[in-house]
Amino acid sequence: MLTASMMAFAQKEVELQEVTVQGSKVVQRVDGQTIHPTRQQLESSTNGYSLLSKLTLPHLRVDPVMHSVTALSNLGSVQVRINDIAASKEDLLALDIKAVQHIDYIDNPGVRYGEGVAYVINIIVKNPVSGYNIGADLTNTLTSVNGDESVYGKINYGKSEFGVNYSLGYQNFEGTEYEEKTTYELEPGTEYNVLRQQLEGQNKSLDHKIQLTYSLSDSNYVFQSKLSAHRDIQPERSLAKFETYEDHSSSRTSSPVLDLYFHRDFKRHQSLTANAVGTYIHTDSYSEHNEGGNYAYNVIGKTYSLWTEAIYENRLKPFTISLGTQYGQKYIDNVYFGDANASNSMRSSMMYFFGQLKGRLGKFGYMGGLGMSTRYYRQANWNDRFLLFRPKMTLAYPLAKHLKVKYDFEVSQHVSQIALVSDVCIKQNAMETLVGNPEIMPNRVTSHDLRLTYSTPKIMSELQGYWRLNANCNMEKYTRQDEHFYQTQTNAGNECSFFFIQSYNRWEVISEHLSATVYGGIYRFFNFTDDYRHTYTAFNGGANIEAYLGKWTLTAYADNGWNFMEGEHRGHQPAAWYLTASYQMKKNITLSLYAQHPFCSNPLRHKTEVLSRYIHKEASQHSRDLGNMLTLNFTWRFSSGRKYREIQRTMNHRDTETGILQSE
Template sequence: MKRLFFMPLLATMIAVHAQDIKEGEMLHEVTVKGSKVVQRVDGQTIYPTRQQLESSPNGYSLLSKLTLPHLRIDPVMHTITALSNLGSVQVRINDIVASKEDLLSLDMKAIQQIDYIDNPGVRYGEGIAYVINIIVKRPVSGYDIGADLTNTLTAVNGDETVYGKFNYGKSEFGVNYSLDYRNFKGSEYEETATYELESGTAYNVLRQQLEGQNKNLDHKIQLTYSLSDSNYVFQSKLSARRDIQPNRLFSRFEGYEDLSSSRTSSPVLDLYFHHDFGAHQSLTANAVGTYIKTDSHAEHNEGGSYAYDVTGKTYSLWTEAVYENRLKPFTLSLGTQYGQKYINNAYSGDADASNAMRSSMLYFFGQLKGRLGKLAYMGGLGVSSRYYRQGQWNDRFLLFRPKMTLAYPLARSLKIKYDFEVSQHVSQIALVSDVSIKQNAMETLVGNPEITPNRVTSHDLRLTYSTPRIMSELQGYWRLNANCNLEKYYRTDDHFYQTQTNADNECSFFYIQSENRWEAIPEHLSLTLYGGIDRFFNFTDTYRHTYTAFNGGASAEAYLGKWTLTAYADNGWNFMEGEHRGHQAAAWYLTASYQLKNITLSLYAQHPLCSNPLSHQTEVLSRYIHKEVSQHSRDLGNMLTFNLTWHLSSGRKYRDIQRTMNHRDTETGILQGK
């Protein structure tokens, strides 16, 4: 691969002088007038500027202004997307996983700092690539009420949230209600497929959508009670969600139709306790119970009528306990996680099946974090055990998961960091179900109960240059997935089946990327530019696929008194896994916000000057099937969205530290078609 040089240095962080950093965590700090960014062994700590806090109506808006590396934060659709194939993004408030509603009702005055962890330790478990931990002060008196109302002016799309928090003595009572709705009618789907029949002839199919609709209605309410003092916090949260998707996806093609709908109900009980023992020791415990009931229907009539219904029930329990001792030479963390899940999905109609699965997870971990002279280190070891049973199939997967991070300052403004980790990848539960779903007249999706988790080994090397107005980072990353779960196509009687297998598969990739930030005018104008080259390898006993892609983007934020202007653009995320080559569509948007006392008015323009932007694109490169799929959305083109945020508080006084949480299980294990 060609050598990648530093791009023009266009970036920096501005942040506010704040509390001392724990020994062993700070590597190098950069201070601008009234602001500070601290580089840590596992990421960075950001102290937002006064302008950033005052111009942000909610947590999504604030995070989008920080331009966190490797992430796309959409303040309109309220989403946070990892622009990589490393894993998911986890947002926390005071160390506990937060919900969308928590971010929308976040009190900007209470925010102390934001820890962006792009190198999560052994505690966070599998599948987590980035952690955003927002540290806030705890209110001890008064009340805080507000509303965050988002409505698209050019399409039927809205996200409305109202909330209230009331403090009395050591107690806080909170209530939050949100309504999310959507009715998009402008989708355009096109698929060209070539099937190689057993006779050797090619059979070509064009699936072109003539009419489409995507509807969704989601209600959620959560009640919160917390009791806290100077050395302990207890919180309980009860939430309930009702997700209704009538005719969730309706598509009319030439000669046939495709339809699906679903209804989901899910109550969640979340209990959390934290206790400080003296100045250095603490114990944290968390338990979450979830129930999910799902009723869904799907049908299509390509090559004949095919319809099925699914009634599903999911019960899950997740617990965690963590002990921490902040000693002088290092910080010691010990903990355990335990999870239990039971899924019972009954398929009726043309997909007649009964699928019951039990799974459990047990994880122990220990970690040391500190310094030896100028060398900062973080080392840990986790041991995980996963058990799975479904009918006659059962399996137990045991894995030792070491992790080591070393960081060293080469000069005042230059540091180098290396990270090594062994983790595990667990397939979606739906993919291990003993169920088959017909996709269309030619294809069937088949679950495989015999696939197991697999080991993931990664190496990460970074060189970072930081000055008060400029930050530039060059990163090289390599990941190897041994015996990973990759898709496999096979054919029988001129019908084509897609499944997943472990076998002797190897799925790996590496990338080189540069991230650059420049504060062109301190506290008024910030610019960001990033880009990199990715190389993917997918090897099995039946195919060998490689792919090279470029990914990049840029952003700008301007703070002009009560006005805030931002611009963002990226080319999406291009990747390859198994026999699928995917393109996460490009995004570009402009925003303007105006602060009027306790009201913030914002206007967002998404995909301006484009009437029908691409939403996703996929190519299948199987020896039996070659397929090109693209989908455009007129609803997302020239999309204008208006946001009104109203916030009223009285008698609020704060002290450190409030803890909020929302660990929610959403995986139902239902195998679905498209």
């Protein structure tokens, strides 16, 4: 949490030591950017997703209809936060746009954010101290069965705030088409060709979630508690009909989460933060794959986890020092019945320590830190403990008035998903089986990032060169035995690396009325093991145009997806193109119409190619429901007596990993 005195200090630091771009209201920082949305962007935004989509953040795709933020790279995950605490979808839909001060886009996260995080979006909002705020955000697709409804309310009395949020989501996509052409090498010189063509497909879900929040805050402390519960009203179901067989799957999940958070400011710009999150996940799933004969299994899964964090920060004038620790404990009990008969109980624990120093030395901006973690896994007769280190250094220097160079170096470790280290085998079709590998070891990741940024009141242009090396990385491997093929993961002697050169450019064509963004880059991938050597070159890019015309807001966005190669998979995340028109009917009512994939009746949803010495596979999936998709969003907000005092944080650190191994 940032108090009023801390905010004043932070603002002073920005004014004296950073270069502010007045037109686009962007402040370049050592670890990313601070973006001050324009009045037009705030007034035309209906929720957090709507606001983020207008910023056109580099390397990210924000879908305001499906309420998602996707990284267009495989550098790591995306964290969306409100006042530095991870935010849920419900938090973003209920975001008080009037209270937004700025957005910190951190595309070079320090060791403070833990492992596997590539991008952090931190929305800084003011804290209401009086009045109430109620509203509804209703999203419904007109061309298919798809919706996301959310209603919420917050009331402030004295130092306390009470909040409630209820959301209902539903979907029934029936226009799914899947085609797969596979060639199996049964033995040298003998091939077996299979065409799997889906005749009919359906995916449907119906779920709801409620969360209750209470916070107590003053000028120098905040205590917050959140109790949330998610449950599928009906099981999520999937159906795929082929010419001679059918595949079915269903899954029902329920998960309560309790989140407790405390922050205290002390004298001399010091602070202490503590957070504890407890999660329980119950999963009941069923799957059957009937190619070549009946194959069906059930999974009853239970997951218990506890995650805690404590951070000390001292904001001295020449630099800021941060010290902290994270501790996690997780227990998984998944029982497989039927043809995949197995019992998988796993215990894991994690302890992470970090120290970070961030500041300036003359014209140099710097950030340096070291993270160290120890991880423990145990299942059946197998157990292991890993000690992982994460050194990180960033240097920034202004070459000229509008020109800045920045270099980042990091060594980290990649840890596989829990499901991949289980000892369970799942049949995927008549010829293939997915096998977990408990002996997968974490691998070292080394990255170098060099950026040259040019900023003026009208233009921001960035040229980035990035290189990453994954030594002994976890990569997939196909093996053949008795004319059957097993897919698993190993990391003995493997090397996976890639580099890219990308340019990002934003132009304020007419200040506060018309802006344009275009980005693109060349990516080169290398995947080397004892069994194969694969390389791949791809272009990834996109563009965005925003126009603010009084009560109307018009937006056009397009990208070509994300083309990549990892292991024996060459993948293509499909292209996306959206058109948006929003109209502010009244001060508190906004109607928005989203057109996704216009002029395309059956857009690509997923495409992949397997290049194994034993298997060559080309698979693609299309969805008629996503073609010419029209979605209407209705937003209503009403507030009274609202007054703001300081920054407050919203919490949503929760566990979602069940450890269940599933077929693709």
